[in-house]
Amino acid sequence: QVQLVESGGGLVQAGGSLRLSCAASGRTFSSYAMGWFRQAPGKERQFVAGINWDGSTTYYADSVKGRFTVSRDNAKNTVDLQMSSLKPEDTAVYYCAATPLVVAVAAAAYHSWGQGTQVTVSS
Numbered sequence: 223q224v225q226l227v228e229s230g231g232g233l234v235q236a237g238g239s240l241r242l243s244c245a246a247s248g249r250t251f252s253s254y255a256m257g258w259f260r261q262a263p264g265k266e267r268q269f270v271a272g273i274n275w276d277g278s279t280t281y282y283a284d285s286v287k288g289r290f291t292v293s294r295d296n297a298k299n300t301v302d303l304q305m306s307s308l309k310p311e312d313t314a315v316y317y318c319a320a321t322p323l324v325v326a327v328a329a330a331a332y333h334s335w336g337q338g339t340q341v342t343v344s345s
Contacts, residue, residue: 223334224248224320231339242303244318252296255325258303260314272325281325308343
């Protein structure tokens with residue numbers, strides 16, 4: 223397993239941008255597909271974006287497509303989520319997660335999770 227720590231959350235006005243980063247420990251980071259999820263109060267954890275082990279393929283939820291970009295740097299053991307044109311409905315705790323399998327939208331497919339970082343978008 224890998225240990226994951228997210229950073230970069232905060233308060234931003236609607237239409238603004240934020241960049242989340244997830245730092246991983248462990249020598250096998252490049253063997254994992256990575257996902258970003260979010261969870262708003264009273265709602266289930268929701269898939270946001272994913273990236274395969276070498277960064278050649280990315281996946282996005284329809285709600286963020288065209289606004290969010292996921293990327294990874296295996297040399298630095300990091301995966302980032304660039305968020306633009308933010309909306310109030312993007313407000314949530316954002317988590318990064320790792321899976322030894324391919325990118326999946328189901329949270330149950332991921333076995334390592336970060337502690338989460340709060341993103342709040344004001345209208």
